Amino acid sequence: MDFKDVVRRRKMVRSFTDEPVPAEVVRRILDTARRGPSAGFSQGVEFVVVIDHETRQKIAEPAQQTVDVSGHHNFIAQAPVHVVVCVSPEVYRSRYREPDKMTVVAEIDEEALWVVPYWHTDAGAAMLLLMMAAVDEGIAAAFVGGEADLLHELLAIPQEYIPIGIALLGHAAPDAGQFGDVSARRMTRRPYHDVVHEGRW
Numbered sequence: 001m002d003f004k005d006v007v008r009r010r011k012m013v014r015s016f017t018d019e020p021v022p023a024e025v026v027r028r029i030l031d032t033a034r035r036g037p038s039a040g041f042s043q044g045v046e047f048v049v050v051i052d053h054e055t056r057q058k059i060a061e062p063a064q065q066t067v068d069v070s071g072h073h074n075f076i077a078q079a080p081v082h083v084v085v086c087v088s089p090e091v092y093r094s095r096y097r098e099p100d101k102m103t104v105v106a107e108i109d110e111e112a113l114w115v116v117p118y119w120h121t122d123a124g125a126a127m128l129l130l131m132m133a134a135v136d137e138g139i140a141a142a143f144v145g146g147e148a149d150l151l152h153e154l155l156a157i158p159q160e161y162i163p164i165g166i167a168l169l170g171h172a173a174p175d176a177g178q179f180g181d182v183s184a185r186r187m188t189r190r191p192y193h194d195v196v197h198e199g200r201w
Ligand SMILES: Cc1cc2nc3c(=O)[nH]c(=O)nc-3n(C[C@H](O)[C@H](O)[C@H](O)COP(=O)(O)O)c2cc1C
Pocket: 010, 011, 012, 013, 014, 143, 144, 145, 165, 179, 180, 182, 183
């Protein structure tokens, strides 16, 4: 698919059919997602792919409270594939203590060094790459926040890894007209000149 089409078609899908995603398609999506940039080539992002129905229902349980109040459907429970995107700050902290980095950062204390936590940057990049790879495969995707304690316990994610959220993959169902609160309030994208500052802010 043309890159511009991938970008344009990438929308958070909040309604999935129960049609499964073939294993080789999931594998290709993840193979692309792992090719994102990482600060110092730290490569601190990892993924947990969940297909098992019961486990996905447990992952979706915290969202049920919101669903019960709002009357929306639980689209997390619907999606046939969950990919939990995880990142370890410790991988970055130790990478930047290696000799090639220490020459640059030796004088900077730990707090000043991580004003911009690169692990979040890299996890975001991986997440977007994953979404775009899904679109390129004709697969619908969404990204939602998850409950860290639950994900740690349920999926045996090591404590040093932060589960930043869950990418949902599947086939789009006819839109049930149900949007998250954020999307409902902000249906339009901010115009180009609101967000792009040419020369200076
Ligand atoms: C870090 C992050 C967390 C998000 N969490 C949720 C979520 O928990 N539930 C949800 O419905 N959408 C979630 N979204 C989707 C955004 O609401 C969505 O990206 C935004 O409304 C723009 O719509 P679009 O991605 O379809 O262009 C999240 C997006 C990001 C980047």
